[in-house]
Amino acid sequence: MGFKKVLLSILALFLIVTVSKAQSSALLQKQREQLTKEIAELQKVLQSTSKERKLSQQEVNALSKQLNLREEKISTINSEVRLINNQIASNNNAIDVLKAQLEKLRKDYEKMILFAFRNKNAYSKMMFVFASKDFNQAYRRVKYLQQFNDSRKIKADEIEATQDKIKQKIAQLEVDKSKKNALLKDQQNERNVIAKDRAEHSKVLNELASQERDVKSQLGKKQQQERKLAAQIKAAIAREIAEERRRAEAERKRLAEAEARKTGKPVAEVEKETKRKTDGEVLKSTPEAMKLSADFKSNRGRLPWPVGQGNIIRKFGMGSYGRNVTVYNPDIVIRTNANAPVKAVFSGTVSKAFNFGGVGSVIINHGEYFSVYSDLKGLSVSNGQKVSAGQTIGTAGEDEEEGISIVKFSIFQGMNELNPESWLAR
Secondary structure: OHHHHHHHHHHHHHHHHHHHHHHHHHHHHHHHHHHHHHHHHHHHHHHOOOOOOOOOHHHHHHHHHHHHHHHHHHHHHHHHHHHHHHHHHHHHHHHHHHHHHHHHHHHHHHHHHHHHHHOOOHHHHHHHHHOOOOHHHHHHHHHHHHHHHHHHHHHHHHHHHHHHHHHHHHHHHHHHHHHHHHHHHHHHHHHHHHHHHHHHHHHHHHHHHHOHHHHHHHHHHHHHHHHHHHHHHHHHHHHHHHHHHHHHHHHHHHHHHHHHHHHOOOHHHHHHHOOOOOHHHHHOOOHHHHHHHHHHHHOOOOEOOOOOOEEEEEOOEEEEEOOOEEEEEOOEEEEEOOOOEEEOOOOEEEEEEEEEOOEEEEEEEEOOEEEEEEEEEEEOOOOOOEEOOOOEEEEEEEEOOOOEEEEEEEEEEOOEEEOHHHOEOO
16 A cells, blocks of 8 residues: 555656646746737738838838747747656656556566465465464464455556556647647747748838938927927926925925924924925825825736727837937837727826827826826816726827827826836736
């Protein structure tokens, strides 16, 4: 029975390792499927581009991102293949251990059968018992014969169970090998596409170089407009902070006057002793604002997207356009469906809903944080309105040059711009 416990312990260990690897494999598979989806969406962007019009920077960015995504997908496939190779090695080792155990079980069983054959008749068994020196020895010999018969049955069952385990491991090996071959085929396909895309990317960059002067002029106008819009957004947030500070200072003064009356100190002296609040403290000076700020912060990486379907076509931070043009992007640009409803990512209060340069923008206050939605062609909310998460606040606008529907999205903590991509759910 001890040998059987050891066998079960080994099999349990293999099972735990297999489950752990299966969980890792499932995560990698999910990541690979997401990358494939993003690549397909970018492919739609490229396919929808008219070949008759001038080359746009959007195509260059889409090609670059598609190449990066394919490289990332290959890296994910490599990780999956490594996991499968480890699983194959683990199963091979398990088969070797099980075969060794099976061989030992068979040898033990053969010895039992040989002993039973030599003592197969009842007379021999009777003589074995009656040849005992005393009753106690005779009793022990009877028990031994009973246990011997039971052991034969147990050994036979163990042999059958071990054979079944070997069959299962071999079947799993075949499944793993098939999956590995499929992944390697997918990997080779991606490598082939990358080689083709790199050639296309090089061609596009060469074509873009000849258009660089126009691109710079085009970007210059866009950037000028975007800088003006960014200034409007920051000014609106600054006014919100100034208003909250005015209220905080009024409360500070009221408390100082009350303390002065109580202690007899001059009001100015009491005010000086009272610490002045930071912008962040001012924005969350009420219990409601403090809770809203904490709730918003706790949802970092889990906020819903402002549109139902879309992909990021321009990232936050410094971005390159062509070979010699670099600009700072205070937001992300999300490509979405035409006339897509734009929704609040979290509950809050509309600080400002306004139109500038023919496009709409909405700023929503979440205590210490602000979410900003720009390039809207229709607004559904107004200043001071309370909104809930998922509530429609406007309609996605259009980039007329590119012929696509977009929405610009940004997040502020006070006056500080944050990378909104890290706040959205993956």
